Amino acid sequence: MDTATTPPGAPPLTFRDATEDDVPALVAxxxxxxxxxxxxxxxxxxxxxxxxxRTDEDDVRAVLTAPAARLLAVERAGELIACCQLEHRGEAAYFGMFAVRPGLQGGGLGKVVIAEAERVARGAWGVGEMHMTVISLREDLIAWYERRGYRRTGRLTPFPYGDERFGIPLRDDLAFELLVKEIGDGLPQS
Known part of the structure; x- marks a missing residue:
């Protein structure tokens, strides 16, 4: 288990690979x-x-069982408070299923989680880039990622309208944009 720096007086964060037992809590x-x-x-x-x-137990299990993927569970004092998916895709890692408990958002936890995810991807797979897709209309969220070093590529993928596994759109102009960040030299870290 890895721990990360936390505010003074707060219990430390613990990062671990999620298990089948975590599936219901991860979905929630x-x-x-x-x-x-x-x-x-x-x-x-x-x-x-x-x-x-946004997801369901089958989607979470698919990440847990994929041979080139990890789902990191983030806990504080044994309580699940954040998670993210990492998937090895050649020279890059894909970052997804990122969630921080709503009441804890805005306090710096997300920054710690994404930094740890980048460290894990570099160390596990020796990748030099992290990729993610974000709904292109999410300007505030994209700006947050840009402050973390991610850049917009302008490469859009259509939203899967009609596939309710991804949600029921309230707009007809949704698309995913690829964001990319250089995270290292592509050599495994020790």
Missing amino acids: LIESAYRGDSSRTGWTTEADLLQGQ
Whole structure:
């Protein structure tokens, strides 16, 4: 288990690979960060763009069982408070399923999680880039990623309209944009 720096007096964060036992809690965390009224407590909500589910147990299990993927669970005092998916894709790692409990958003936890994810991807796979896709209309979220060193590529992928596994769109102009960050020299870190 890896631990990260936390504010003075706060219990340390623990990063670990998620397990099958974590699946229901991971789904609840991801849903709470992006959909429904609970997501409005934080700033990462997609509730004005999409209704329905963000993920489900099958999607989370698919990440857990994929041979080139990891799902990091982030805990404080044994309580799940954040997570993210990492997937090895050649010279890059894909970063997704990123969620921080809504009431904890805006306090720096996301910065710590993404930095740890970049460190893990470099160390595990020796990749030099991190890739992610973000709904292109999410200007505040994209600006947050840009402050972390990610850059917009302008490469768009259409939103999968009609596939309710990704949610029920409230707009007809949704697309995913690829964001990229150089995270190292591509050599495994020790």
